[in-house]
Amino acid sequence: MPSKSTFVLILSFAYFIFGTWLYNQIVPACQPEAEIETPHLNTSDEPVTSNWSSPEVVTNSSFEELKNKLLLGKSEDNIFEITGKYFEGETAPEGSANMGAARAEEIRKLFPELPNERIRLKSMLADDVDGMESNAFSNASFKWVAAPEKLAPVVEIGNQALIYFDNNSTVGKIDPKVEEYLAKLAEILKTSNETVSITGHTDSNGDAEINRQLGLSRAKTIQTILLKLGVPAEKITIASKGETEAVSTNDTEAGMAGNRRTVIQRVK
Secondary structure (H helix, E strand, O other): OOOHHHHHHHHHHHHHHHHHHHHHHHHHHHOOOOOOOOOOOOOOOOOEEEOOOOOOOEEOOOHHHHHHHHHOOOOOOOEEEEEEEEEOOOOOOOOOOOHHHHHHHHHHOOOOOOOHHHEEEEEEEEOOOOOOOOOOEEOEEEEEEOOOOOOOOEEEEOOEEEEEEOOOOOOEOOOHHHHHHHHHHHHHHHHOOOEEEEEEEOOOOOOHHHHHHHHHHHHHHHHHHHHHOOOOHHHEEEEEEEOOOOOOOOOOHHHHHHHOEEEEEEEO
């Protein structure tokens, strides 16, 4: 009959085997991040793909599973990073820095539940693979990244830009990057048929009506700068959402900083 120590050893070994099996079953399903690494061919099982020199993206039945898995990684303040992949020799669409950037913008549309303030778009040049010009290939990677400690003064996402404000301030962080963006925007508005809408937002500190007025003052600040740069008044509309359309929690300093913003939307 086995001794007590032998029995304990056998039981411990069985527990280790079972624990390893259970870990391998549960952890992958709970993993909040997922990445599709180097673009590769034979992509019938890939959730998101593209074709040579096309910014269009194609999804298959596995995309919803990937999407649900990715959204598990959302926390109060983190940022969802989409990296569009491209090959050397692909012709970028007009207005895009490269084909990867164009694909990232198209892939961003697959996540409408995430506001632009929670999205970061990037592009990456991939190594060539045989057959890339005649076959579909995986085209992106995704991950959640920590929110920056200090928000950039202006963030451009497609035809939209976000300008951030200090607490209780109606004067944006008008540093050279903001001035450069507004000067560029003014030239576009003066030389095209485009118009622009400017909407101010606030955090939830203070009275709701005061926050509505504060958001409007922030929109007016940007409007005034554009008018001084020669943009016709009829091409600019302003509004305020106050504290009603928060994109992040108001329970942390980082979250409140992300809510204090002015959204500039170009309309073609």
